[in-house]
Amino acid sequence: MPLADVHLHFNWDHRELISADAVIAQLKRQSVQLGVVFSTPSELARELHAADPRRIIPLFSPYTTPTARHTWFGDADLPGKVRAALASGVYRGIGEVHLLPGIGPRRDNPVLLQLLALAAEFHVPFVIHTEAASHRYFLRLCQRFPGVRFQWAHAGGVLGPAELAPLLDACPNVWLELSARDPWHYGNFADTDGTLSPAWRAFLIRYQRRILLGSDPVWNAHQIDRWWEADEGWQHYAQLIAFHRRWLATLPPAVAERIRLTNALDFYRHGGARPSP
Numbered sequence: 001m002p003l004a005d006v007h008l009h010f011n012w013d014h015r016e017l018i019s020a021d022a023v024i025a026q027l028k029r030q031s032v033q034l035g036v037v038f039s040t041p042s043e044l045a046r047e048l049h050a051a052d053p054r055r056i057i058p059l060f061s062p063y064t065t066p067t068a069r070h071t072w073f074g075d076a077d078l079p080g081k082v083r084a085a086l087a088s089g090v091y092r093g094i095g096e097v098h099l100l101p102g103i104g105p106r107r108d109n110p111v112l113l114q115l116l117a118l119a120a121e122f123h124v125p126f127v128i129h130t131e132a133a134s135h136r137y138f139l140r141l142c143q144r145f146p147g148v149r150f151q152w153a154h155a156g157g158v159l160g161p162a163e164l165a166p167l168l169d170a171c172p173n174v175w176l177e178l179s180a181r182d183p184w185h186y187g188n189f190a191d192t193d194g195t196l197s198p199a200w201r202a203f204l205i206r207y208q209r210r211i212l213l214g215s216d217p218v219w220n221a222h223q224i225d226r227w228w229e230a231d232e233g234w235q236h237y238a239q240l241i242a243f244h245r246r247w248l249a250t251l252p253p254a255v256a257e258r259i260r261l262t263n264a265l266d267f268y269r270h271g272g273a274r275p276s277p
Contacts, residue, residue: 001031001245001256001257001260001261002031002032002033002260002261003030003031003032003033003213003241003244003245003260003261004032004033004034004035004036004212004213004260004261004264004265005027005032005034005035005036005213005214005215005241006034006035006036006151006177006179006212006213006214006264006267006268007036007096007127007153007154007177007179007180007214007215007216008035008036008037008038008048008214008215008216008217009037009038009039009040009216009217009218009231009233010023010037010039010044010045010047010048011039011040011044011231012039012040012041012044012066013066013229013230013231014044014217014230014231014233014234015044016230017230017231017232017234017235018234018235020044020047020048020050020051021051022234023048023051023234024048024051024052024055024056026234026237026238027052027055029238030237030238030241032055032241033055033261034055034057034261034264034265034268035048035055035056035057036056036057036059036093036214036264036268037049037056037057037058037059038058038059038060038061038095038096038127039058039061040061040063040064040065040066040068040069041061041063041064041065042058042059042060042061042064042085042091045058045059045060045061045091046058046090046091049090057092057093057268058090058091058092059091059092059093059094059095059096059125059127060082060085060086060091060093060094061094061095061096062075062078062082062094062097062115064078064081069098070103070104072111073104073105073109073111073112074111075111076110076111078111078115079111079114079115079118082094082115082118083118086118086122086124087122091124092124092125092268093119093124093125093126093127094115094118094119094124094125094126094127095125095126095127095128095129095151095153096127096128096129096153097112097115097126097127097128097129098129098130098131099112099128099129099130099131099132099137099138100131101131101132101137107137107140107141116141116144116145116148117145119145119148119149120145120147120148124149125149125150125151125267125268126148126149126150126151127150127151127153128141128150128151128152128153129153129154129157130152130153130156130157131157132156132157133158134159134163135156135159135163135164135166135167138152138156138167138174139167139170139171142167142170142171142173142174143170143171145173146171146173147173148173149173149175149267150171150173150174150175151175151177151212151267152167152174152175152176152177153177153179153180153214153216154177154178154179154180154181154185154186154216155176155177155178155181155189155211156176157180157186158186158188160188160199160200161199161200161202161203162199164176164203164207165203165206165207168207168210174210175210175211175212175263175267176207176210176211176212177211177212177213177214178211178212178213178214178244178259179213179214179215179216180214180216180218182240182243182244183243184219184236184240185216189247190243190246190247192243192246193246194243194245194246194247194248194249194250195247195250196247196250201250201251204251204255204259205251205252205255208255208258208259208263209258209263210263211258211259211263212259212263212264212267213244213248213259213260213261213264215237215240215241215244216233216240217233217234217236217237217240218231218233219231219232219233219235219236244260248260
C-alpha cells in the first residue's frame with residue numbers, strides 16, 4: 001500500500017553514505033508517495049526535493065550548522081533567515097525544532113516565539129520535538145499559537161496515550177506523528193511483530209484523523225552529534241517501514257489508510273503535496 005513519510009532526514013552525515021538519487025530510489029521501493037524532509041543544512045533538503053519535486057516537500061531547519069541544534073535559539077539573525085526561506089517558496093514549513101528541558105530553549109524564548117509567529121504568518125507546518133515527562137510542557141505553546149499547524153514529532157517521545165489524549169483534546173491544531181516509536185528508538189508503542197497494546201489501539205482508532213506516519217531514518221540515535229562517523233540510518237529504512245506496515249495491518253483498513261497516507265495529504269495540502277507514483 002502507498003504511504004506518506006512525514007519525518008525524513010537527509011543530513012550532512014547521511015550525505016556521506018547515500019546520494020539524493022539513492023534516497024529517492026529507496027522511497028520508490030517502499031511505495032512512499034509523499035516524503036517530508038528536514039536537513040542540516042537545509043540546502044540538502046532542497047537537493048532531495050530537486051531529485052524528485054513531486055514526491056518531496058522540503059522544510060527549513062533552524063540548525064544552520066551541525067552544532068546549532070543546541071544553540072539556534074540564541075541566534076538573533078535566525079528569524080530573518082527563516083522568513084527569507086519561507087518567502088522563497090522553496091521551503092514549505094519549519095522544523096524539526098527540538099525543545100529540550102535543561103538545554104533549551106525556554107518556551108518564552110524570543111527566537112522560538114518569532115519562528116512560531118512566522119509559521120502562522122506563512123500558514124506552514126511547524127515540526128516540534130519535545131522531550132518531557134508531561135504533555136503540559138507543550139500545552140502552553142500549542143494553546144498560545146492556535147493558528148500554527150503543529151506536527152508533534154515522535155508522538156511526544158516517551159509519552160503514552162494517557163498523556164497524548166489530553167493535549168489533542170485541548171489543541172485541535174496538533175497532529176501526532178509516529179516516527180521513532182519503533183523498538184530501536186523510543187519504543188513504547190508496538191512490538192516488533194506489530195502487536196499494539198489495547199491502549200494504543202484504542203487511541204489510534206479514536207484519533208485516527210490526527211495521526212501521521214514517519215520513519216526518522218537515523219541510527220544509534222542516543223549518540224547525539226556523532227561527528228566522528230556518518231549516520232547509517234538510510235541503510236535501515238526498509239526495516240523501519242516494515243515495522244510500521246506490520247502494526248498498520250492490524251488496524252481496520254479505513255483507519256490504516258488515513259494514518260499511512262490521507263492524513264498527511266490533508267495536513268500538507270497547503271504545502272503543495274502532490275502524490276507521486
